[in-house]
Amino acid sequence: MKIDTIVLGAGIVGTSIALNLLERGRSVVLVDRRGPGEETSYGNAGLVERASIYPTAFPRSLKALLDVALGRNPGANYHWNALPGLAPWLFDYWRASAPARILDYARIMDTLLVHTVTEHQRLAAASDAEHFFREGGWLKLYRTADGLAQEREEFPLARRYGLTASEISVDDALELEPFLRPVFTGAAMWSDPHSVSSPGGVTQAYAAHFARSGGRLMRGDALTLARLGSGWSVATEEGSFEAPEAVVALGPWAMDVLRPFGVRLPLQVKRGYHMHYRTEGNAGLSRPVLDEEGGYVITPMLGGIRLTTGVEFARRDAPKTPVQLTATEILARELFPLGDRAEPEPWMGSRPAFPDMLPVIGPAPGQKGLWLAIGHQHLGFTLGPITGRLLADMMDGRTPVVDPAPFAATRF
Template sequence: MSDTVHVIGAGIVGMCTALYLQREGFEVTVVDGRGPGEGASGGNAGSLGIASIPPASLPGVIRRVPRMLLDPQAPLIIRWRELPRLLPWFARFVRNAAPGRVERIADARARLLERVFDAYAPLLADAGAENLVRRTGKLLAFEHADGPARNRYTLEMRRSRGVRMEILDGAEVRRMEPALGPVARAGVYFPDVQYVADPLRLVQTFAARFQSLGGRLLNETVTGIETAAGGTGAILTTAGRHPVGRLVLAAGPWSRRLARMVGYRVPMATPFGYHTMLVDTEVQPRLPVMSDDRSIAVTPMEGAVRITGIAEFAAVDAPPDWRRADIALGHVRILMPDLGGTVASRWQGARPSTPDSLPVIGRSPRMANVFFAFGHDSLGLTMGAVTGRLIAAEVAGRAPEIDLTPYRPGRF
């Protein structure tokens, strides 16, 4: 097999994978119909969320979800015509709420999350991008004084796996983040969580470094993958046909389609999230805040405050519904009543969500030269470099640094 690798997708996962493949000595081509980071990777909340050990599907989910779907202000929305297609995914999602499974999934997430900073460090240093990472910690805000007690289960899930945290009362939480209003009555501070102050620029910086090291970046959309017995020989794009040595699928929420081209049905939903950028705010939040009650995040980005939130289950290429962004903004006006500011821009992007809250990482069982690197849900920015390092080692044929069984494509 030649030493060439094609990576489909120039999001954070694709670019980190490409950089790690270069470090392994491969000649790498990244193919993307958009610019680097212009999928979900550029518009997210920026958190390097090493405390996000609890999976999305938790005991009690079957009771909570229907209630949320009936509340027009709730952060969870389904475009109803999608429901028939989504039901099998939801059935798997709910099965993963069994306590034993939750613990196993939490362990598997923790194994990736404990490697996040170590995997990013060489890429950030080499690309000169360390200044984009802020080490402020992160605040989880509650609107009930007993919020942390009510969330004992998920807090303990983190603490028992080594996540440091401080429980704060109302006065302490508002002292730590003065932008919070009186509705904030308790909090949990995660001192070791870091964030990226401009995720789009991070991916663009990685892409520029990749090219300066000899990597090729093709602005083309992949429309087909030619398969032969046990492997793939070429990709078809909007510009023509490219023979491939090895192929990495890192196309985020669009990966399901590409996986199907090589014969795999990967269960993946693509819930949209939205962001609003506020400029000229009256106060500047000091650190990223996540509201537990409202499921929105407020992040002090470079030159603006970014409000992110909403999980809207829709088809991956469906048009945005900007009312969703307004719902999130409305929540922020209550959480941080003095924030002020004007809306500079809005954005929508899709998360690639598997029903077991674990990414798909590893060699395809039936196609020896195809590798999967997608399905990171709400943690793709966090896990991008870890996934890149794992995939590059797998492509190079080296033993993985951790057991990849929980993330393997063949698990579904």
């Protein structure tokens, strides 16, 4: 079956790309081994993080490094046996986290972030997914004065980019979220982000709209991608599809497909966990709440209150080790009246990340007709729709909505 474009990966990024290409009049097949939004796009805090101009950077102070190394930081965990293979990547990540380079990151990322809410709104309106979305920003809590002082340092840069961030008192925070307990000493309110009650549900709604609009949604194995003359082919449960162009939007599995074609990129993963909880009595939340020094987020979801953990450095396919969930659950119960766990075991996923914390969006080096949209790190759900629009612009030869140069694979 001949079509215009193959898109591999039905997470939020691949689904958004497929929708944008379909809107341009292309025939598109969206291929995944599972249903849409059932992998990494399912397990996150559900933020459309317009305000994330500061990256999740590598610790720079000796104290912060020791806290991670000695297991004193509940937001981080690592497997010893994974560190030798990760060492070069971690060193580049540390270099990219220097203060001057973080300012460069903010400048570059804001070109994408400024479009994130409006692009989600556009796809949500077309996909009957608006009921998943809510305004109200998100609340960051600090247990110590030092933690709040570090947060204040971000405010001037936020204002430079037109963002609304303000320090609020404990009483103000409790007025916003009355079921929190005052185990924190200060708070900051970031008003620009939106959030959703089911990131997997949003992705599924976008994919359903894609299928209703004439797109082909297929189960298949991305590892069957093959060069076919000047184009590409992939096998699905309903037969093979051939196209002049293919897009790899496979998140943590991208390099499994790209390596056989000689594409070498420094993509690694940051694993993370979540669990849903019932609440005690009539307790509830109105927005995501980050316990910065506790290393977790709690957020209201359709499945209950979702607790999401920080970062685990491990081999992608290593068995689960949800020690962060165990540690942060204790802290979360101090803050909020969590009830019983609502699931038999924790969910685990892998965030695909490059050491400079920027995604790759654009052509694959040395492979005509092959395009990449990978490595969105902690911002995959946020950046999915704008990534789809940007890549569709590039593939159609239009003037890109965002300068794509900083996201080129050739930077490595």
